[in-house]
Structure formats: C-alpha cells, structure tokens
Amino acid sequence: xxxxxxxxxxxxxxxxxxxxxxxxxxxxxxxxxxxxxxxxxxxxxxxxxxxxxxxxxxxxxxxxxxxxxxxxxxxxxxxxxxxxxxxxxxxxxxxxxxxxxxxxxxxxxxxxxxxxxxxxxxxxxxxxxxxxxxxxxxxxxxxxxxxxxxxxxxxxxxxxxxxxxxxxxxxxxxxxxxxxxxxxxxxxxxxxxxxxxxxxxxxxxxxxxxxxxxxxxxxxxxxxxxxxxxxxxxxxxxxxxxxxxxxxxxxxxxxxxxxxxxxxxxxxxxxxxxxxxxxxxxxxxxxxxxxxxxxxxxxxxxxxxxxxxxxxxxxxxxxxxxxxxxxxxxxxxxxxxxxxxxxxxxxxxxxxxxxxxxxxxxxxxxxxxxxxxxxxxxxxxxxxxxxxxxxxxxxxxxxxxxxxxxx
Amino acid sequence: xxxxxxxxxxxxxxxxxxxxxxxxxxxxxxxxxxxxxxxxxxxxxxxxxxxxxxxxxxxxxxxxxxxxxxxxxxxxxxxxxxxxxxxxxxxxxxxxxxxxxxxxxxxxxxxxxxxxxxxxxxxx
Numbered sequence: 001x002x003x004x005x006x007x008x009x010x011x012x013x014x015x016x017x018x019x020x021x022x023x024x025x026x027x028x029x030x031x032x033x034x035x036x037x038x039x040x041x042x043x044x045x046x047x048x049x050x051x052x053x054x055x056x057x058x059x060x061x062x063x064x065x066x067x068x069x070x071x072x073x074x075x076x077x078x079x080x081x082x083x084x085x086x087x088x089x090x091x092x093x094x095x096x097x098x099x100x101x102x103x104x105x106x107x108x109x110x111x112x113x114x115x116x117x118x119x120x121x122x123x124x125x126x127x128x129x130x131x132x133x134x135x136x137x138x139x140x141x142x143x144x145x146x147x148x149x150x151x152x153x154x155x156x157x158x159x160x161x162x163x164x165x166x167x168x169x170x171x172x173x174x175x176x177x178x179x180x181x182x183x184x185x186x187x188x189x190x191x192x193x194x195x196x197x198x199x200x201x202x203x204x205x206x207x208x209x210x211x212x213x214x215x216x217x218x219x220x221x222x223x224x225x226x227x228x229x230x231x232x233x234x235x236x237x238x239x240x241x242x243x244x245x246x247x248x249x250x251x252x253x254x255x256x257x258x259x260x261x262x263x264x265x266x267x268x269x270x271x272x273x274x275x276x277x278x279x280x281x282x283x284x285x286x287x288x289x290x291x292x293x294x295x296x297x298x299x300x301x302x303x304x305x306x307x308x309x310x311x312x313x314x315x316x317x318x319x320x321x322x323x324x325x326x327x328x329x330x331x332x333x334x335x336x337x338x339x340x341x342x343x344x345x346x347x348x349x350x351x352x353x354x355x356x357x358x359x360x361x362x363x364x365x366x367x368x369x370x371x372x373x374x375x376x377x378x379x380x381x382x383x384x385x386x387x388x389x390x391x392x393x394x395x396x397x398x399x400x401x402x403x404x405x406x407x
Numbered sequence: 408x409x410x411x412x413x414x415x416x417x418x419x420x421x422x423x424x425x426x427x428x429x430x431x432x433x434x435x436x437x438x439x440x441x442x443x444x445x446x447x448x449x450x451x452x453x454x455x456x457x458x459x460x461x462x463x464x465x466x467x468x469x470x471x472x473x474x475x476x477x478x479x480x481x482x483x484x485x486x487x488x489x490x491x492x493x494x495x496x497x498x499x500x501x502x503x504x505x506x507x508x509x510x511x512x513x514x515x516x517x518x519x520x521x522x523x524x525x526x527x528x529x530x531x
Binding site for chain 1: 440444449451453458460478481
C-alpha cells in the first residue's frame, strides 16, 4: 500500500461500502462474510465461503471454475498449510466430480518403450518419495499489479506449502522406458475443456522431469489430496510455479519435439527480461514459459490495517521462501524500508518450503507505520521494493508492506 | 456444462433428484471403495460443488453478459476485474472466442463491450 489513505480514512470508506449507503453501522456479520484484499483501485472485497467440500473458510474469487484463495492469517503459525485452507485454482469448469480409485489409471505414452496404464495400487507399491514444497500460482498477487491487468484477481493467498508424498516421476518414466528421441514430457489431467478449446496440458524438458525431485503425489500433509487440489494424484514440481503441478494427473506423454500447445506456446509466458518485468507499453520483447519462483515473505500474525499497542515492542511472525533455494535471512522494517532488523528463522524443513520467522520490532510511537518484510535466498537473491510489471500479472515477488496504526 | 467424465451412481442420484424433484428418490447407498499399499489408503471421492450465488444486475445489459459469458465461468470472474476499458474488454472477448471457442456472435461485440464497461462504475 503506497501512500494510500490513512487507516481511519480507509476504515470509513469500508464502513460506507459495507453499509451499502444505507447509513448502517458495520455489523459483525459483515465482518465475517467479506474480506478486503486491498487491491489498488478495486474491486477489492470478496466474500468468504465455507461452501466447498473439504475446505474451511476460503476467499471466494470465482465459484466456477473454482478459484479459492487462502486468507493469509490462516497461515499464521503454520509452516505447512492445512489441506482445508490450501488454495484452489482450476481453468475449466468441467472438473472431476468423482474419482474411483479402482478404475483410475495413469497413462504413460508417446516416445516410450512400453506404454503403461498404471493403477493407483501399482503406484502405491513403488518406492516412496517425500518433499516439502510450496505450490504458488503463477498469478499469485496479480491483483496488486499497477497498472492492473486482467485475469484472476488474487491477493497474496494463491500459495501454500505441503509435505508431498508419492513417487518420483523419474521412477515412473524409467518403468515405461524413455525412448532416445524424447525431449519433453507433457502432463494433463481429468479436467476437460469446453468443445474445441485446448486441453490444459503442461510440459517440462526431459532432463527436468528426470531430475529425481519432480514427483507424482498421492498425499499432501499425510492425507489424500482433496478433490479440489487434484485427487487422486498430482504432479509436484519443486521450486516452479503451480501451472506445472497438473491436478488429477491421468496422462503423461513423452514428446519427440517441444510442446507447441496453447498452454505452453501462448499462455503462461513471461518476458525474457530481468525479473520478468517490462514497461506497460512495451511491445515485441521475447518471452519464455514461466518457470522458477523467487524469494517472498509474508507477515501472517497481523493483517494490513491492524491496530497495535504504541510504545511497546511489537512481536511479529510470518513465513518466507527462497524460491528454488533456501531462506538465508529475513529482515523486518517498521519505517517503510529505511532501516532493517534481522528476524529469527525457524527450522529449515526443506529448501522448497516455507520457513517460519519471528521478530520483535522496537516500540512504535503512536500513529500509522508501514511495516515491511524482506527475504534473501541462499543464492543471494533479495526481494526489492521495485514492483515488476508484465501483461500476464505473473511472478510478483516485490517486498510486501502492511500499514498498522499504533495507539 | 459438459457431461462430467466420471458419471457415477452418486451423481446420477443427484441428477434424478434435481430433475424429478421427487422427495423419495431411491438413492443407492454410496460404496466406499478404497485401495491400500505401503501404509497408505486412498478412498474414492466425489465433489459436490456449491450453488453459484453471484449474478449480474437485472436488465438487458446483465442478460447480454450472462448469455454470452457464463457458459464457461461464473459471474465473479467479470465482477472482480479492475477497470479495463473498452479496448481490453474487446481483447477479452476476442480471446474467449478465439482460444476457447466461446459462442459469442461478433454482431454482439459492440453491445457486449458497452455492457461490460457499463458494469464497472468508475472509481475515484
């Protein structure tokens, strides 16, 4: 939030919106049913919903095809996101509504020596692999882009961290026998497109697919996947954005030429520029498929606009991620980034996952204060205040700030 | 909406209930099928999505948007967009028709763009 209205002004504006101009006072019922994502220029409010099976209270971005965002405060105190708060994102409305574990098959075909149709029972018999990894939508925080861009208008909550249990993709591909002419591996799931629309399919280079970390998960956080998160199995691509983490994965095709499908050639492309950023009027720059994530960090213990006690140390906590490497350090600022204080980090539970942090900021004088949190990854990449921009609204990882009012 | 690929007994029962409205439809008892291996059990699952609650304002403009856009997605997708302006709304229509084969008649484009921009009250 850059130089916006003061907290009191903003609260007044919210009250007016909530009252619908009828002059009513903001009610507790309203407070429970709407959330403000603070998207610049709005519309910024979304209803909370508990209507989706297997999900607790979620921010309703779209009911069909479902887009459900995790409220950031639901992450408070959790390195691993509870499955019932994990964000949901489907492209097409025809999503799997019923999966029979007996008849389900994962097909492996194309440039392989032995095409396979593996049952879940066969997958359960294979050597196990487990990894902690963050699943983050390519367009997480798109709603915070300025100028704004069309698309799912997420706040920061299209992200979650889980411990994924399953099998290595490499082991599955070895079982089928990768043919010498294979160059890429294409993944698709049980969701089906409208008539004549392109099947949602994503591809990885063969070397990446065979790296021993890309995996097929049948459990997240020790339980089977919720239907909305890709039951019975989904691809897990540690360190990469979730567009590749194909849900309800039922087809793996080895390709003998790079994938030229819509979802690789046209969609989910980023500028081939530093931080995937271009000027809003730029044209004709080269693009590449979106890929690795960068460092991010979030304050989870208080929300934007919170009131805090003045003249007393302010304890904060939250989560940080390095992207494709671990978290080296997390720093906090209570003066909008002029000075920084190192936060204490919790145990490292895997370089692809969240790392908890906590800090006690020096006493704040009465008034409004801009808090900022900054992560530096193990590769030395640090978040900066500079906002990026690209027309897809992808890859946002600039420093997040929240305003608090001390009194 | 297309026919779901896995149309099982539970869904058929739901369909029978909603179509016939019969209070006493014979709903087959759900069969809890599961498989296990290596200490992990996976159980067959279904998903009953909630009813959509969002809609466009009543009137001709709202009906035009409903009829052209909500075959593929619910109304929130449009209601939650930032101020886009006529050019960007037209680009969205072209994308929906060109890529996703949305059944939008080109003759409706001008009216649809006007309806979409009219939907977005300018914010200061």
